[in-house]
Amino acid sequence: xxxxxxxxxxxxxxxxxxxLLVGQTIGVPLTFLIIIATGIxxxxxxxxxxxxxxxxxxxxxxxGSMPGDALLDGICILIGGxxxxxPGFVTDLVGFLLLAPPTRNYFKxxxxxxxxxxxxxxxxxxxx
Numbered sequence: 001x002x003x004x005x006x007x008x009x010x011x012x013x014x015x016x017x018x019x020l021l022v023g024q025t026i027g028v029p030l031t032f033l034i035i036i037a038t039g040i041x042x043x044x045x046x047x048x049x050x051x052x053x054x055x056x057x058x059x060x061x062x063x064g065s066m067p068g069d070a071l072l073d074g075i076c077i078l079i080g081g082x083x084x085x086x087p088g089f090v091t092d093l094v095g096f097l098l099l100a101p102p103t104r105n106y107f108k109x110x111x112x113x114x115x116x117x118x119x120x121x122x123x124x125x126x127x128x
Contacts, residue, residue, distance in 0.1 A: 022034075
C-alpha cells in the first residue's frame with residue numbers, strides 16, 4: 001500500500017516537471033499536440049490489441065485450455081491503454097511498452113513472479 005501511495009504522489013509530480021520542461025523547450029502548443037496524439041494513438045492501439053486479447057481468451061476457453069497468458073496480455077493492454085490516456089510522457093512511455101508485444105513479455109514475467117510470491121506467502125488464496 002505504501003508503494004501505491006508513493007506512486008500516486010511521485011508520478012504526477014514527475015509528469016508535471018517533465019511537461020513544464022518540454023513546454024518551455026518546444027512550446028506549449030506542440031506539447032499539447034503531442035499529449036493529444038499519444039492519447040488518440042494509445043486508445044486506438046489498446047482497442048485493437050484488447051479485442052485481439054479477448055478473442056484469444058475466448059478461443060483458448062473454447063478449446064478447453066487455460067487462458068493464463070492471454071489474460072496477462074489483457075491486463076497489460078488494459079493498464080497500457082489507461083496509461084496512454086493519462087497525460088504525461090513517463091506514463092506514455094510505460095503505456096507504449098505495455099502495448100508492444102516484445103516488451104510486454106517482460107511485464108508479464110514480472111506479474112507472474114508477483115502472483116507466485118503472493119501465492120507462496122499465502123496472501124492470495126486459490127479456490128478450487
